[in-house]
Amino acid sequence: MSDSSTLPPARLHPEAELARDALSTPLLSRAVRLARWAGADTRVDAGGALAEEQLPAAAEALGLTGGDAPAQASEAWRVAVDAGLVEVADEEAGTVTAGEELSRITGGSPRDVLGVWLAALESVLADASVPDLGSLIDAMAEGEGELDLSAVDWDPEAEAEFLDGVLANLYLLTVGEDAPGDAPVPLPALAASVLVPDGMEEPSNAVLERVSEAMMKLDDQFRLLEPVGLVAYRPVDEELMSDTGEEPAPPVDDTDVARYGMVRLTPLGLYGLRARLLEAGFDAPAVGDLADKGADALLDGTAAFPPGAAHAETEHWLARREPLAAARELLAAARGTDAGAPLRRLRCQQALALVGAEAEPALREVLGDPELGGLARVWLTEHGAGDVPAPSEAMIFWLTVDTVAAQLAAEGNSEELRALVEGLAAQHSGFFDTAWRVDHPATADVLEAMGRLHPDKKVAKEARKAAFKARSQQGG
Numbered sequence: 001m002s003d004s005s006t007l008p009p010a011r012l013h014p015e016a017e018l019a020r021d022a023l024s025t026p027l028l029s030r031a032v033r034l035a036r037w038a039g040a041d042t043r044v045d046a047g048g049a050l051a052e053e054q055l056p057a058a059a060e061a062l063g064l065t066g067g068d069a070p071a072q073a074s075e076a077w078r079v080a081v082d083a084g085l086v087e088v089a090d091e092e093a094g095t096v097t098a099g100e101e102l103s104r105i106t107g108g109s110p111r112d113v114l115g116v117w118l119a120a121l122e123s124v125l126a127d128a129s130v131p132d133l134g135s136l137i138d139a140m141a142e143g144e145g146e147l148d149l150s151a152v153d154w155d156p157e158a159e160a161e162f163l164d165g166v167l168a169n170l171y172l173l174t175v176g177e178d179a180p181g182d183a184p185v186p187l188p189a190l191a192a193s194v195l196v197p198d199g200m201e202e203p204s205n206a207v208l209e210r211v212s213e214a215m216m217k218l219d220d221q222f223r224l225l226e227p228v229g230l231v232a233y234r235p236v237d238e239e240l241m242s243d244t245g246e247e248p249a250p251p252v253d254d255t256d257v258a259r260y261g262m263v264r265l266t267p268l269g270l271y272g273l274r275a276r277l278l279e280a281g282f283d284a285p286a287v288g289d290l291a292d293k294g295a296d297a298l299l300d301g302t303a304a305f306p307p308g309a310a311h312a313e314t315e316h317w318l319a320r321r322e323p324l325a326a327a328r329e330l331l332a333a334a335r336g337t338d339a340g341a342p343l344r345r346l347r348c349q350q351a352l353a354l355v356g357a358e359a360e361p362a363l364r365e366v367l368g369d370p371e372l373g374g375l376a377r378v379w380l381t382e383h384g385a386g387d388v389p390a391p392s393e394a395m396i397f398w399l400t401v402d403t404v405a406a407q408l409a410a411e412g413n414s415e416e417l418r419a420l421v422e423g424l425a426a427q428h429s430g431f432f433d434t435a436w437r438v439d440h441p442a443t444a445d446v447l448e449a450m451g452r453l454h455p456d457k458k459v460a461k462e463a464r465k466a467a468f469k470a471r472s473q474q475g476g
Contacts, residue, residue, distance in 0.1 A: 008175045009285040009309045010274050013267040019110035021268040022117035025229035028083075030062050030076035031120060035085035035102050037061040042096040048088045050077040075127075079228075082123035083116050114271065117229070121272050124228045128221040129159040162194065162214075163221060169193045170231075171273045174265045177306030187222075187236065187261030191215050215261065222263055230269040234262040291316040295326075295333035298351070299344040303409070314351045327352060327359035335371050337441050339409075346406035349375055353382075360385055374399030397438045400424060405442035408449055421453045425463075432466035436473070444470035 012018070022028055037058065043051040050058055050073070058077065059069035080086045084101035101119070104112040173185055173193075191214040196203050203211070215236065222233040237259035265273065277284040290301045290313055298317050302310040318326055334348035335341070352359055363379050366372040367389060374395045380388045391399070404424075407417045425431055435447060444467050451463035 006283040006304055007172065007277065007285070008177065009287045009289070009305055009313065010171075010175045010270055011287045011309075011312065012271055012274070015110040015114060018268050018271050019113040019117075021229060021266070022113055023105070025117070025227065025268070027076060027079055027124065027227040028117055028120050028229070030072070031080035031083060031085055032102070032105055033062055034058060034073070034076050035080045035098060038080075038086050038096050038098070040095075044088055044096060048081050050074055078127075079120045079123050083119040085116070117268070118272060118275055121228055121230060124224060124230075125163065126160075128224045129156065129163055165194045166190060166218060167273055168277070170263065170265050171270070171277065174270055177308055182264065184232070184234065184262035184264040186257045187215050187218055187263060188257070190263065191218060218263075219261055222261070229266055230272060232264045232266055234258065236261040287312045288316045289313075291320055293317075295329040295348075299330070299333050299347045300340065302347050303340060303343045310347060310350065311354075314347075314354060318351070318354055323355050323358035324362055327355050327362035328365070331362055331366055331372055334375075335369075337371075339441070341371075342402045342405035342442060343409040345371070345375060345402060346410065349379065352379055357383060370395075370398070371402075374402075393434070394438075397434055398440055401435065401438050401440040401443050401446050404446045404449065405440075408446070413449070413453060417449075418453045418455075421450045422455070425450070425454060425456075425459050432462045436466040436470040438470075444474060 013021075023032075043054055045051055055070035055073050058073040059065075062069075062073055062076065064072050077086075080099075081088065084099040085105070086102070087097050087099045089095040089097050101116045104116055170185060170190060173190075188211060191211045192203070195210050195214055196207055200207070219236045222231055223235060225231050226233045240259060274284045274286065285301070285305075287309060290298045293301075295317075298314065302313050305313060321329075330348045330351050334345045336344065352363070360380065360383065363376040363385075366376050369376070374391055377388055377391050377395075378399075404417070404420065407414075407420065411417055428434075432447070436443065440446075447463050447467035447470055451460045451467060454460040454463060
């Protein structure tokens with residue numbers, strides 16, 4: 001994805017709900033408790049980490065037990081520092097004070113709370129890209145105290161880029177029109193989505209080996225990312241690990257795929273990844289973004305949305321407006337002869353279907369409009385209105401070209417459009433003799449598409465000839 005990519009719109013939960021989720025995540029809740037526990041006698045080392053002799057008390061304050069309790073307390077402290085919940089005023093003296101962000105947890109808005117959580121998330125993501133500490137220590141020993149990154153095969157930028165790519169794909173799988181909803185994604189499939197080249201039907205052994213290695217790396221990373229609330233994760237079954245420590249081969253069928261790890265982006269995680277994508281310059285819309293904007297922004301903004309997302313966004317927009325006024329605004333915004341106008345009119349038609357009978361006066365007002373008259377007649381007829389004037393042949397053909405142009409823009413060469421093209425040619429024996437004369441900016445493009453899509457070679461040839469005539473007419 002480039003930074004100019006437009007992603008499918010995310011359906012976010014309300015910020016108040018997400019803020020409650022953030023406060024209940026194990027890592028942030030521990031970080032907050034440690035920030036409140038810290039006092040004048042709290043000591044840190046030169047790097048701002050909690051002094052080793054303080055870790056047992058910190059673990060006790062968090063109610064942590066077991067051998068990994070000190071490590072968990074240390075991690076929570078690091079998040080508290082990174083998220084601004086505590087401040088190390090003098091690292092040499094080890095003076096600790098409450099951070100500015102701590103007051104936002106209890107006295108701030110839901111967005112303030114989410115801002116603190118996002119800082120905690122960045123801290124954990126940075127940790128997730130670092131290899132095992134033991135390997136780094138061994139590498140330093142081998143290098144006589146100097147850290148040799150090549151000794152542990154660690155490229156910080158490449159590691160961060162790989163994890164970002166995996167999370168971006170998980171985001172796409174979550175927000176896409178065909179997304180599995182709350183169903184988790186198998187870890188092998190997620191790793192393969194980043195590593196298997198496009199167009200490779202059967203991955204090579206070398207690629208499969210890379211996928212297996214990536215699965216084990218992701219298994220460690222998702223175990224780190226679950227406590228901050230980014231994902232819900234079912235780890236790789238430890239029984240799949242061989243005694244030699246080699247990575248397990250990817251599953252060959254779906255029967256035991258869950259044993260190889262399953263991951264799902266949480267609603268809070270969806271919010272977090274969208275915020276990171278926006279920060280990186282991506283166009284990552286969310287359903288509801290256009291609710292307070294004009295009809296022109298709605299029709300243009302939903303032009304590239306999948307049908308379900310466009311429907312949801314339009315419902316948000318209509319909910320804030322009086323039906324008749326909304327219908328008039330939509331119709332006014334649907335006018336135009338630019339390349340995006342046909343798709344705007346299609347989105348307008350879909351929006352008016354949600355308004356209901358109260359829109360009728362607005363539709364009657366545009367019956368004589370050359371761009372909207374055909375659309376208005378269709379709407380009025382579908383809603384059982386009486387006294388609807390019959391359209392002229394010119395209006396029928398103009399509306400036909402406009403409709404096909406909109407479908408081309410929305411779906412490309414889809415099966416639905418192919419069926420529409422076949423139906424149009426079959427219904428009217430002299431369709432192409434008339435169609436090329438239609439005074440619509442997209443006439444030639446539509447006829448070329450019909451020639452490309454129609455399965456009958458003779459009909460396709462007629463369409464191409466008609467497209468040539470249309471282009472000649474436009475040129476003249």
